[in-house]
Amino acid sequence: MSADRTSATPRRATAAALTGLLAAGFAVGLPATAVADTGPSPVCTSETHPEVAERLDQRIRQEVALREGTVAVGVSAFEGDLVCELGADTRFDAASVGKVVVLGALLRTAMDEGRELTAREHELATDMITVSGNDSAVELRNQLGPERIQGFLDLAGMDDTQLHPEGYVGLMKINVGDQLTLLDVLGSDNDVLGADERAYARGLMGDVVEEQRWGVPTGAPAGAEVYLKNGWLPYDNTDTWRINSIGGFRDTPVGDYDVVVLTDGNDGMQYGVDTIGSVAAGVHSVLSGEGMSTLSQPSRTPEAVSDGSDRA
Numbered sequence: 001m002s003a004d005r006t007s008a009t010p011r012r013a014t015a016a017a018l019t020g021l022l023a024a025g026f027a028v029g030l031p032a033t034a035v036a037d038t039g040p041s042p043v044c045t046s047e048t049h050p051e052v053a054e055r056l057d058q059r060i061r062q063e064v065a066l067r068e069g070t071v072a073v074g075v076s077a078f079e080g081d082l083v084c085e086l087g088a089d090t091r092f093d094a095a096s097v098g099k100v101v102v103l104g105a106l107l108r109t110a111m112d113e114g115r116e117l118t119a120r121e122h123e124l125a126t127d128m129i130t131v132s133g134n135d136s137a138v139e140l141r142n143q144l145g146p147e148r149i150q151g152f153l154d155l156a157g158m159d160d161t162q163l164h165p166e167g168y169v170g171l172m173k174i175n176v177g178d179q180l181t182l183l184d185v186l187g188s189d190n191d192v193l194g195a196d197e198r199a200y201a202r203g204l205m206g207d208v209v210e211e212q213r214w215g216v217p218t219g220a221p222a223g224a225e226v227y228l229k230n231g232w233l234p235y236d237n238t239d240t241w242r243i244n245s246i247g248g249f250r251d252t253p254v255g256d257y258d259v260v261v262l263t264d265g266n267d268g269m270q271y272g273v274d275t276i277g278s279v280a281a282g283v284h285s286v287l288s289g290e291g292m293s294t295l296s297q298p299s300r301t302p303e304a305v306s307d308g309s310d311r312a
Contacts, residue, residue, distance in 0.1 A: 044075065046082035052286065053082050059282040060086055067275040069265035074176030075283055076184065077257035083180075091160070091173040092262040095231025096132045096307040097244045098169040100182060101161070103129060103204070105144050105152035107197040117200075129204040129229065132212060134312035137169050141312075155192045156185050170233055170309025176260045179246050183258040186227075187248050202227045202248065214273050214302050215245025216259040219281030221288045225250040232269055232307045240265060243272025245280070254287050269304040 043060055046053035056075065064071045064086065072087030094101075103125055110117055117125065124140050127133035141149070146163055153161050158181055162173040185192050186201050193201070205227035215230045228247030234240060243263045250256045261279050266272030 043086045044084035048081050049078055056286045059286050063279045063282045069263055072176045072262045074180045074260035076180045085176050088177055091175050092264055093242050094172045094174045095170045095233040095242050095244050096309045097229050097231040097246055098172045099128050099137050100229050102140050103201055105149040108152045109148050130207045131209055132307055134308045137312050169312050179260040183248050205229055215276045216247040216280040218277035219284040220249055221252045224252045234306050239268050241269045241272050245276045259283055
């Protein structure tokens, strides 16, 4: 893989003035009736597509208001001009979504060392992402060490992401803003990862096994290239779940865009999956301008078994 470091910084940086308006974004928490509206600050902003931003703002609020638990939503479209961040400052346990950070750190380390991934690294990265393998994530995390993983976060500008003190990948703290930044690093020209590294990461996330392809792809335009990573993690000895989903969508009728939905306090895994599906389908419907019946529908119902990333 090449060490292309001459391209521009991630496109989300060009929307910094817009996202700054969203710092007061709100989250919907348990119980939903206890949430205080933070006022007129918009969830979505766009200079070139203000009407789309307004419709998307209304749709996200509408979908989230129907759900219980804590929900945060991020969207970046039209090359970063349209940005939505609901619950911008709310931090969540990453669950297996954190494995994408490990992948990014691995790819950046290989770039810094001027080499390709070894056969073993490729094997581990493939298992870690496509089937969410925890043992592979642990081996790569231990190989990299916290300094290299933090170094990747620093280079990417993911300043609000906190690694767990004991290194548990699934318990690193994330928010929607940093997850949008991560997807942008994987999807556009930047100084953090070269073109080959970005394509490699998207390829793995595009090959996630079918039973793990629920979440933000729900309602995506037919024919779009989709790459994603999900996380699903219950609290010990409860049926209360943290369910997260991040994904990029390329070659859609409105170009490329990214969607992040992070949730906590879900009464069962399926409830969280359904929450993410409802929000994502609304986002895709507004961006594509198509009715729900014409968009793709989710695959099989996932089995409610922990992803185990709080032990990895």
